[in-house]
Amino acid sequence: MNLSDHLPAFLVMIPLLGAFLTPLAASFGKTVRSVFFVLFMSLILLTGISICASTFGGNILVYVMGAENFSLTLPSGMSYPVRILFEIDAAGALMILCVAIAAFAGALFSVAYMDRFSGWKRFMALYFLLSAGALGMCATGDLFNFFVFVEVSSIASFGLVAFWRDKPEAIEAGFKYMLVSQIAAMLLLIAIGTLYGKYNAVNMGALSSMMRYGTLERIVLAILISVLAFKCGAFPIHTWMPDAYAETPSGVTCLLVTVSQASFYGLIRVCFSLFPGIAGGGMVAWILIVLGCMSMFFGVLMAVVQHEIKRLMGYHSISQVGYMLLAMGVGLLALGNGEKMAEYGLTAMKGGLFHVMNYSFYKALLFLCAGALYYATGTRDLDKMGGLARNMPWTAGMFVIAASAISGLPPFNGFMSKWMIYESSFAVHPILPAVAMITSVLTLASFAKVFQAAFLGPAKADFVAVREVPAFMLAGMAVLTVMTLLLTLFPGWFTGNLFEKAAEALLNQRGYIDAVLGGM
Amino acid sequence: MKPLSVIVTSICDVFAWFMIVFGVYVINNGHNTPGGGFQGGAIVATFLSFMLVAYGGKRFFAWARAGVYGFLEFVGLAAFFVFGCFGFPRSFFFNSLAIPLGGQVLSEWIPYCGTISLMNVAVGFEVVGALSLVVIEMYESIHMIDTGAGMGGERGHDRFDR
Numbered sequence: 001m002n003l004s005d006h007l008p009a010f011l012v013m014i015p016l017l018g019a020f021l022t023p024l025a026a027s028f029g030k031t032v033r034s035v036f037f038v039l040f041m042s043l044i045l046l047t048g049i050s051i052c053a054s055t056f057g058g059n060i061l062v063y064v065m066g067a068e069n070f071s072l073t074l075p076s077g078m079s080y081p082v083r084i085l086f087e088i089d090a091a092g093a094l095m096i097l098c099v100a101i102a103a104f105a106g107a108l109f110s111v112a113y114m115d116r117f118s119g120w121k122r123f124m125a126l127y128f129l130l131s132a133g134a135l136g137m138c139a140t141g142d143l144f145n146f147f148v149f150v151e152v153s154s155i156a157s158f159g160l161v162a163f164w165r166d167k168p169e170a171i172e173a174g175f176k177y178m179l180v181s182q183i184a185a186m187l188l189l190i191a192i193g194t195l196y197g198k199y200n201a202v203n204m205g206a207l208s209s210m211m212r213y214g215t216l217e218r219i220v221l222a223i224l225i226s227v228l229a230f231k232c233g234a235f236p237i238h239t240w241m242p243d244a245y246a247e248t249p250s251g252v253t254c255l256l257v258t259v260s261q262a263s264f265y266g267l268i269r270v271c272f273s274l275f276p277g278i279a280g281g282g283m284v285a286w287i288l289i290v291l292g293c294m295s296m297f298f299g300v301l302m303a304v305v306q307h308e309i310k311r312l313m314g315y316h317s318i319s320q321v322g323y324m325l326l327a328m329g330v331g332l333l334a335l336g337n338g339e340k341m342a343e344y345g346l347t348a349m350k351g352g353l354f355h356v357m358n359y360s361f362y363k364a365l366l367f368l369c370a371g372a373l374y375y376a377t378g379t380r381d382l383d384k385m386g387g388l389a390r391n392m393p394w395t396a397g398m399f400v401i402a403a404s405a406i407s408g409l410p411p412f413n414g415f416m417s418k419w420m421i422y423e424s425s426f427a428v429h430p431i432l433p434a435v436a437m438i439t440s441v442l443t444l445a446s447f448a449k450v451f452q453a454a455f456l457g458p459a460k461a462d463f464v465a466v467r468e469v470p471a472f473m474l475a476g477m478a479v480l481t482v483m484t485l486l487l488t489l490f491p492g493w494f495t496g497n498l499f500e501k502a503a504e505a506l507l508n509q510r511g512y513i514d515a516v517l518g519g520m
Numbered sequence: 521m522k523p524l525s526v527i528v529t530s531i532c533d534v535f536a537w538f539m540i541v542f543g544v545y546v547i548n549n550g551h552n553t554p555g556g557g558f559q560g561g562a563i564v565a566t567f568l569s570f571m572l573v574a575y576g577g578k579r580f581f582a583w584a585r586a587g588v589y590g591f592l593e594f595v596g597l598a599a600f601f602v603f604g605c606f607g608f609p610r611s612f613f614f615n616s617l618a619i620p621l622g623g624q625v626l627s628e629w630i631p632y633c634g635t636i637s638l639m640n641v642a643v644g645f646e647v648v649g650a651l652s653l654v655v656i657e658m659y660e661s662i663h664m665i666d667t668g669a670g671m672g673g674e675r676g677h678d679r680f681d682r
Binding site for chain 2: 009
């Protein structure tokens with residue numbers, strides 16, 4: 001058996017097996033439990049990297065579950081696929097890499113962070129399920145399985161958001177997330193069911209080849225955009241995000257950041273591969289641009305007034321999603337027009353995808369830093385912290401790197417992706433980069449406040465005995481710091497080999513269809 | 521929760537066991553008729569609810585062994601995964617045990633529909649375990665609120681040693 005042929009299946013099999021074996025592994029004590037957790041997350045990371053490497057040359061990986069042969073997309077002379085089908089191109093592989101790295105870092109961090117708490121069996125099982133859901137969302141090639149993976153990740157998230165069930169705030173956040181998430185999931189199912197009713201297919205490649213752009217399709221697209229924009233935390237349907245991010249254990253928040261990015265991937269996949277005829281060039285593109293600007297601006301405005309570190313970062317997440325929506329909106333505006341695409345569309349898409357990866361790493365790192373502060377001080381209130389840089393130099397150093405990157409300070413990776421977005425959106429209208437730059441300045445102000453409040457100033461009497469967090473937590477943070485620095489040091493390599501390929505894959509609708517239908 | 525009348529408990533004595541038999545039938549016959557692991561498992565899991573409603577909390581806790589249901593859940597999930605792996609090297613979930621039309625029957629112990637019926641059984645185990653655990657957890661919470669036992673104390677994963 002050639003293992004590399006089955007990589008897409010391993011991507012979901014490994015976390016599911018991890019979840020199923022968790023009760024057994026957790027019963028053998030702390031050391032076995034920790035080794036098992038890290039080992040399985042390492043295997044997921046290895047699979048993610050292998051998949052990414054396999055799609056380097058523009059390949060599209062197709063895997064059919066339950067078929068006589070893993071690549072048999074059209075069994076028994078059928079004209080469209082009927083089985084569970086994974087289709088991973090460069091864009092999907094990019095997202096898989098982000099999820100796998102963040103999940104690995106979050107797991108390393110959680111080994112020490114969650115050691116104080118009981119309930120490890122549930123925590124690990126839900127963490128594995130959340131990883132499986134997010135990876136499945138990026139790998140799947142059909143809409144119904146996308147819905148299934150959204151539900152897998154959502155249900156795991158509900159449990160993890162409300163993990164500290166003795167805290168009313170955690171229960172409230174979990175319940176709020178569950179309520180709005182389930183409404184969104186039902187709407188998603190209605191939209192998919194509508195397409196199935198009309199076209200008798202749920203495979204995205206097959207649907208894309210048959211799509212006729214009528215009123216029904218426009219309604220379905222409107223529902224899909226609303227639901228997926230909600231799931232990735234766009235304004236004005238963002239309210240679940242700060243609560244959920246604040247109350248979740250930090251190792252999980254790190255992964256939740258990339259889960260929201262998996263929804264963002266679903267959004268761009270739907271726009272570029274399924275409905276390019278409606279989404280490209282017109283109103284839909286402008287809706288994304290406006291949603292992006294509003295998310296950026298209002299997200300950061302709400303963030304600057306926060307005093308609770310994880311809530312503050314939660315609002316910044318809304319703001320960061322705004323940059324990506326703006327970039328993809330600009331890309332969509334140029335879709336179908338070769339001249340505009342060459343002039344600014346492709347740059348916007350590359351910048352947007354660059355920002356997706358940046359955000360996945362520096363934002364996850366910031367949440368881990370917030371978790372480290374909570375671990376050491378027992379509070380998330382910035383007003384109660386102070387002078388911690390002396391006692392926690394490593395955490396302070398990594399926080400500075402992440403904060404500089406998210407604020408768009410040169411030469412960090414955040415600056416580069418934002419610059420690409422400014423440059424390309426200026427070609428559409430000068431007001432767009434202006435909003436983005438104001439947002440960036442406010443982000444810098446906000447994180448300067450956090451750094452000053454938590455790490456600088458005289459040491460507080462309560463925190464004199466505070467020490468640096470355990471090595472496993474530092475290791476989790478170090479993984480994301482290294483990734484942030486790699487993106488900072490080699491932006492050209494990453495842009496040429498990852499983001500450009502991913503943007504081209506999104507634009508290559510014909511290739512996406514042919515990988516499944518075989519050029520029919 | 522108090523036990524109900526003799527009429528209810530007498531009917532429960534028959535009907536609760538019938539639900540187990542019927543549930544097992546639905547699980548085992550899922551590849552031929554509507555039903556399968558999830559539906560049959562849900563029917564079997566009503567056993568615990570019957571006992572709770574008819575006999576009340578005391579008898580319920582005599583049956584409610586969380587460890588046993590947890591084990592059922594684990595075995596079901598692990599078996600489902602293993603049956604999925606039978607499909608390799610062709611593909612994950614490929615039905616490698618299915619007997620093709622006109623093919624030779626190797627053993628009467630291998631069902632003609634292959635891994636599908638085995639997976640139904642695995643899912644059945646999982647659902648029986650999981651739904652029973654849900655009922656146990658829900659009743660324990662009600663019991664805790666009614667009696668005040670355990671309220672304000674540290675349960676589950678709420679411990680914070682700092």
